[in-house]
Amino acid sequence: MILKSLSLINYKNFEAINFEFDDKINCLVGNNGVGKTNILDAIYHLSFGKSYFNPITSQNIKHNTDFFVVDGLYQKDNRDEKVIVSAKRGQKKVIKRNGKVYDTFSEHIGFLPLVIISPADRDLITEGSDTRRKFIDGVISQSDQTYLSILLKYAKIVSQRNALLKYFAVNNTFDPTQLDIYNQQLNEYGSSIHKKRADFLEIFIPIFIDRYHAISSGKEKVSLTYQSKLSDTDLLTLLEQNLGKDRMLQYTSVGVHKDDLSFEIEGYPIKKFGSQGQQKSFLIALKLAQFDFIKKQSKVNPILLLDDIFDKLDEKRVEHIIKLVDDQIFGQLFISDTHADRTEGVVKKISQSYKIIKLDPTITTQEE
Ligand SMILES: Nc1ncnc2c1ncn2[C@@H]1O[C@H](COP(=O)(O)OP(=O)(O)OP(=O)(O)O)[C@@H](O)[C@H]1O
Helix, strand or coil: EEEEEEEEEEEEEEEEEEEEECCEEEEEECCCCCCHHHHHHHHHHHHHHHCCCCCCHHEEECCCEEEEEEEEEECCCEEEEEEEEEEEEECEEEEEEEEEECEEEEEEECCCCCCECHHHHHHHCCCCCCHHHHHHHHHHHHHHHHHHHHHHHHHHHHHHHHHHHHHHHHHHCCCHHHHHHHHHHHHHHHHHHHHHHHHHHHHHHHHHHHHHHHCCCCCCCEEEEECCCHHHHHHHHHHHHHHHHHHHHHCCCCHHHHCCCCCCCECHHHHCCCCHHHHHHHHHHHHHHHHHHHHHHCCCEEEEEEEHHHHHCCCHHHHHHHHHHHHHHHHHEEECCCCCCHHHHHHHCCCCCEEECCCCCHCCCCCC
């Protein structure tokens, strides 16, 4: 699968701009703030219908304008596929494929497989469990069409159950039969989500460990484990056990919406005990394992976006990654860096074609 061209209208700092891409390696180079990451994010938008960096749609529209359009032309299975994401202030975002509007975004997820490696990934280590749940959910939904809709149904029941708990508390009343309907539904969807996450991690963890050792020079032992109360007890029992607590808190305190992943090095949390380099290797290994997994499941070579590539990797590791393109492990690659020479120095060493796209503030406001 290849992104052949991209055009942006009023997307972040770009007013109107077109890009033609190389089938293999595309290097976006230019000074800080010129819009390199915004271009990668536009490509991310085409795959996921949202920004990787800023979930608030209106903030992705260029200041003082009313709408944005991100338009990509792909070649997939020898067919041209035109995907357009557009948003107008105050209205719902629209995704179209070959002129047809999708009824739901989840139908589109997985159609254009993509993996992004960015400095923002550090949130996976530093932030709360929701960031790590989003990561695994994102990977699974790219290869399992039903997963996202089950997750959405589960989330809806949790919020309905929370509203009921609040109602009971405010009105000083209680009706276990009403709660029981929600418990049954949560149990059904929650068990399915738990199983899909556990099955996914069983395949994913060994790939991750292999990737970590391939990119890090150290021999340290790293681990990634799934933490879910549902691994030991079914959700119905857990909901019953936590009923008193939930009534007091007025929300559902147990379920797959509380699952987490623990990241450890030599048995200790990497957040506290991993060096900067070990943390970066850990994150890259996670993303490369994501790439391997999606490629295997979808049988399509995902697009790989490497944002600010030298932030995470020294030149030797960048070479290691770029070489994977040479070995046909990767398909199309988009790299952003501030230094044209440094990037070109690495990519010209391999036998694949590449394109250096130089950005400067003047081309953000004109047709190329
Ligand atoms: N909604 C918006 N409207 C206009 N400009 C925006 C909007 N959102 C972001 N920008 C601008 O986009 C620019 C940042 O672009 P981006 O993050 O892509 O830069 P970059 O080239 O990747 O920089 P760096 O090398 O520092 O990572 C900033 O100048 C910012 O003000």
